[in-house]
Amino acid sequence: MLEKNSHIPIYIQIEEIIKQRIYLEEYRIGETIPSERELSAQFDVSRMTVRQSITNLVNSGLLYREKGRGTYVANPKLEQPLKGLTSFTEDMRARGMEPSSKVLRFEKIIPPVDIARDLMIESGEEVFFVVRIRNADAQPMAIERTYIPVKIYPELDEKQIMGSLYALIEAKFHQKIGNAVQQMEAAIVSKEDSKFLQINQTAPVLIIKRTSYLSDGKPFELVRSTYRADRYKFISEIKR
Numbered sequence: 328m329l330e331k332n333s334h335i336p337i338y339i340q341i342e343e344i345i346k347q348r349i350y351l352e353e354y355r356i357g358e359t360i361p362s363e364r365e366l367s368a369q370f371d372v373s374r375m376t377v378r379q380s381i382t383n384l385v386n387s388g389l390l391y392r393e394k395g396r397g398t399y400v401a402n403p404k405l406e407q408p409l410k411g412l413t414s415f416t417e418d419m420r421a422r423g424m425e426p427s428s429k430v431l432r433f434e435k436i437i438p439p440v441d442i443a444r445d446l447m448i449e450s451g452e453e454v455f456f457v458v459r460i461r462n463a464d465a466q467p468m469a470i471e472r473t474y475i476p477v478k479i480y481p482e483l484d485e486k487q488i489m490g491s492l493y494a495l496i497e498a499k500f501h502q503k504i505g506n507a508v509q510q511m512e513a514a515i516v517s518k519e520d521s522k523f524l525q526i527n528q529t530a531p532v533l534i535i536k537r538t539s540y541l542s543d544g545k546p547f548e549l550v551r552s553t554y555r556a557d558r559y560k561f562i563s564e565i566k567r
Contacts, residue, residue: 329370337372341380349389349400359397390556402558415461415469424463431523432458433485434523434546435477435526438449442474445538446546453477457488460523461552467524473550480547492548497542505542511535513556520553531556 329340348354360366365379367374381398384390391401402528419426436456443450457473473492475483485496496502516532518523524532533554540546 329372337370338379338383339372339377341366341372341377345380345384346389354400356402360396363440373386373499385436391557415471416494419463421467425465425466427462428489429460429462430457430485430488431460432456433488438474442549445549446474446476448476448478455483455488459488466558467555469554470520470523470551471550471552473548476546477550479545496547500548503542504547505544507537507539507541509535509537512524514553524553525556526557552557 328344329337331337331514333340341357343394345354345383348360352380354360359484363374363377366377366381370377379380381390381532385398388401390398392398396405397492408525416426422436436452437451438446439457440449440450446454453476453498455473455475455477457471457475458468459473461471473493477483480496484552486498495505496504512534514532514534516526516528516530519526520532521528521530524530526532535550535552535554537548537550537552538546
C-alpha cells in the first residue's frame with residue numbers, strides 16, 4: 328500500500344489513500360474513520376505520521392474531529408464561484424439540492440445610518456428587516472439578515488420572502504436586476520448564529536455583505552450572510 332522508498336513523504340501517501348477510500352465510499356460521509364492506532368497498525372508507521380496525515384485532511388475540510396468521539400468524514404464543501412449574480416435558491420437548485428428558508432424575523436424598522444447610506448435612502452426611511460435561515464436538503468447552510476427599502480416594495484410580505492427574492496423581483500415586480508457589490512471576510516461564529524447553524528461556538532464562518540442594484544442603478548437589497556465555513560468554499564477565475 329505504501330512505497331516507503333518513494334520520494335513522496337509517507338504522510339502524504341497516507342492522505343491520498345484515505346482520500347481514495349472516501350471517494351470509493353469505504354469511509355462514508357458522517358461516519359468515523361479508523362483510529363490513529365488502527366491506521367498506524369495498518370500502514371506499519373508511527374501514530375505521529377498518521378496524526379499528521381489526518382490533521383492535514385481535517386484542515387482541508389475532508390475530515391472533522393469530535394473530541395472524545397473520533398474523526399469523521401465531512402460533507403463535501405459546496406463551491407461558490409465569485410462571479411455571476413445568483414440567488415441562494417438558484418445556487419442550490421443548480422446543484423440538485425432542495426432549497427428552503429425559515430423566516431425568523433420580518434418587520435419594518437428604521438435602519439442604522441450605514442445601512443441607509445448603502446441603500447441610498449434618507450435617514451428615517453423604513454426598510455423591511457428579514458432574518459432567514461437558508462437550508463439545502465433540510466440542512467442549515469447560512470443565516471441571512473436582509474434590508475429592503477419599503478418604498479420600493481411596499482406590498483412585500485413574509486409569505487413572499489420564503490422563496491427567492493430575485494425571482495420575486497423579476498417575475499412579480501417585472502424589474503431587471505443589474506449588479507451587486509460584495510465583501511467577504513472570515514470570522515468566528517456568534518453564539519446566536521451557532522445555534523441556528525448547528526455548529527459549535529468556536530467554528531469559523533464566512534461573512535458576506537452584498538448590496539444589490541436594479542438595472543437603473545437603484546439599490547434594492549443589502550444582505551449580510553453568515554455561511555458555514557465547513558460547507559462552503561468560494562472560488563474565482565483570475566486572468567492576466
